[in-house]
Amino acid sequence: MSKAPSLADRLQKARAVSTPEVNDRAKRGLLAYLGAQSDAARAAADLADGTAATGIGRVALSGLAPKGLACTDGCAFCCILSGEDGGTITEAEAVALHEALAPLAGQPDGRAWHPKACPSLDPNTRSCRAYAARPMICRAYVSTDVEACKSVSEGQAAQGPGTLGPYHTYLAAIGLSRAALKGTKRVSTYALSRVAAAAVEGASLDEALAASRHKPTELDAELKRSKRDLLRT
Template sequence: MSKIPTLADRLNKARTPSTPEVSDRAKRGLVAYIGAQPDTARATKDLADGTAATGIGRVALSGLSPQGLACADGCAFCCILSGADGGTITEAEAVALHSALAPLAGQPDGRAWHPKACPSLDPETRSCRAYEARPMICRAYVSTDVEACKSVSEGQAVPGPGTLGPYHTYLAAIGLSRAALKGVKRVSTYALAQVAAAAVDGVSLDEALVHARHKPTELDAELKRSKRDISRV
């Protein structure tokens, strides 16, 4: 009788399009995470909805103290989103974001300040109204130059803004989770902008998740973009 592979076995064999260093870091974090869970069912659920990947990313961010950042409350040029997607987030992050914004349904949102702004914003103060529930992409995106952020929001490629390393580890962890759970449980990602807009427009969580769910190829594309970003550093 063949041995049934454990989650740890599946993770150790999993591959994802990232640099070896980032992939190994994410894999070690995931194996440690599932080892700390009370049972396989809980570990599987946390891998599938991105709780594990998000946790690993946030722990890594908490150990960083970047110097010279220009980020401040109300400086929201980074919240002017490109395209209709706005960023890749996990199911756990999508649920938390929708829950934080749903009570604000019907109120003016960031799009009253700028048509491409994140709906999470207060249009008057430009502060995030879902700050505690903001996804990893929001937590990890920083800048040393406000004018550079403004230029990026206008479509210009300039130095200054960028994502911190833990974001890349988080993405790799999602990719590894998907590979490890292939044939066992679906691991989906979602469009940040669509989830936020659905919440403030009064759309239910279930419906928001259906319409904001990415095609599987989107995560692969984001991982490849992440790998290119790392190679430029």
């Protein structure tokens, strides 16, 4: 009888929608993560809830030092969210975001400043009240031009804002984790703005996760958007 493939074996064969370079980078990160874990069950859980993908993304971000950024505390045009989603985040990020915002339930939030603003914002200072728990999409989105950010927030295309490379690696790592764990564990993603809104409106963690959980096709769509962005640059 043949031995069941290990998680590392399944990960080696996994594929995600991204460029070959980003896929390879994400896969190497995940394999290194697995290799550093002594508890196989814990390692699988970390892949499933996005802890591993988020860790890989944050480590990659910590090694960057972009120059000429216009980002400052209180400049929150990038926190005016398009649609009802606000960005794709992992379960681990959703849990951390809810934990940070739940104590603020009932207080005015970012939507008192702008109807489409992230609920994580303080409406007066426009500072993020969950800054330490902010997801990768927030950490990796930067700009060299405040006026361009304002234009983008108003639905106009402009040069200046953009997403740093580690975000794409993080997304690919989520896709690879889902492929490697197929049939054994569910890998879900969540809508950032819905998690934040549920938290400040007093919903429990379980309620917030249920209300903001994506259909599996949303991760596929986000990976395709990421790949298009990478190919354009």
